[in-house]
Amino acid sequence: MQNTTLLFLIKKKDNEISHICLAMKKRSFGAGRWNGIGGKLNDSESIEDAVMRETKEEIGVIVKNFKKIAELNFTFPHKSSWNQLTHVYFCEDWEQEPQESEEMNPSWFLVDNLPFSQMWPDDIFWLPRVIKGELVKGSFTFGENDIVLEQMVEAIECF
Secondary structure: OEEEEEEEEEEEEOOEEEEEEEEEEOOOOOOOOEEOEOOEOOOOOOHHHHHHHHHHHHHOOEEEOOEEEEEEEEEOOOOHHHOEEEEEEEEOEEEOOOOOOOOEEEEEEEHHHOOHHHEOOOHHHHHHHHHOOOEEEEEEEEOHHHOEEEEEEEEEOOO
């Protein structure tokens, strides 16, 4: 199972998350879906270094002070090469504005109006919880056509 990263830029109002940056994936794994920014680690790269590199490559943003909010285990029995442990982060401190790249087209969404029907089907189970401040660990088993066969999400105290 490979380690992967996922980062969401967030904006707060009155100390609560009001907006979240999602990016439309334009090619490769997850194409046609809104998602956070991230991907696989390069050889000997730390998870934190991969978060910074992927965010710069995919939307032109330099992230600072990002915080781990979730650890999600994704299993695809029909395509085991897709299995991954995803380390998920929020960031509210960055340089540069998100820009479109060959891989992703970022856009800001109100947290009360997220396009769940155009996102990975697991997102509805865990993303609202972390937006409200929970830290979570989860596991999801996907069938063909990206149907969630099994899911488990639990709140944890810290990472």
